Amino acid sequence: MNTRRETREFCLQFLYHFQLPIFNESKKILAKDSVELFDQLTTFRETLGVTMSSQEQVWVSSIAKGLLTHIDSLEEMAQKHLKNWKLQRLSRIEHTLLLMAAYELKHTPETPYKVVINEAIELAKKYSTKESGDFLNGVLDAIHRES
Numbered sequence: 001m002n003t004r005r006e007t008r009e010f011c012l013q014f015l016y017h018f019q020l021p022i023f024n025e026s027k028k029i030l031a032k033d034s035v036e037l038f039d040q041l042t043t044f045r046e047t048l049g050v051t052m053s054s055q056e057q058v059w060v061s062s063i064a065k066g067l068l069t070h071i072d073s074l075e076e077m078a079q080k081h082l083k084n085w086k087l088q089r090l091s092r093i094e095h096t097l098l099l100m101a102a103y104e105l106k107h108t109p110e111t112p113y114k115v116v117i118n119e120a121i122e123l124a125k126k127y128s129t130k131e132s133g134d135f136l137n138g139v140l141d142a143i144h145r146e147s
Contacts, residue, residue: 007056008119011063012096012127014044018068019092031068037061067103074099077106081142093128094136101140105147113144 018027030037038061045052052060067074078098079087087095101120104111117140124132 004059004115005119005122007052007059008063008100009123009126010045010048010050010052011060011100012093012123013048014041014060015064015067015100016092016096019096027068027071031065031071034061034065037065037068063100063103063108066107067099070103070107071099074102074106077143077146078102078139081139081146091128091132094124094132097124097127097132097136098139101136102143105140105144117141117144 017023030040038057041057041061041064045057075087090098097120101116104116105113108116117137120136120140121133124136
C-alpha cells in the first residue's frame with residue numbers, strides 16, 4: 001500500500017463484514033485477543049492479495065482492535081450526533097466509516113481531525129454516495145467539536 005487512505009480503505013473492507021449479525025461473537029473475541037485479530041487481518045490481506053508494510057499492519061490492527069474494543073461507546077457517541085436518524089438505519093458502509101473515524105477522532109490525537117474527516121468523506125464517496133460524504137462530514141464534525 002502506498003498511502004494512509006489505502007490503508008484506511010483496507011481497514012474499512014476488513015471491518016465491514018463485522019456488521020453482519022453472524023460476526024457478533026467474533027467481534028467480542030477479536031476485541032480481547034490481539035493475536036487472533038492479527039491472524040484474521042493477515043488472512044484477509046492475503047486473500048485479497050494486498051501488500052502492506054509492517055507499520056501499516058500495526059496501524060490497521062490498532063484501529064480494528066480499538067474500534068472493536070470501544071464499539072459500544074462509539075455507537076453511543078455517534079447516535080447522540082445523528083439528528084432525527086437511527087444508527088441502525090445507516091448503510092453498513094456509512095456505519096463502519098462513522099465508527100472508524102469516530103475512533104480515530106477520539107483515540108488517535110496525533111492524526112489531524114481534518115484528515116480523519118476528509119478520509120471518511122472520500123471513502124464514503126467511493127463506496128457509497130456523495131450525500132454519504134456530506135452526511136458523515138456533519139456528524140464527524142459534531143463529534144470532533146464535542147472533544
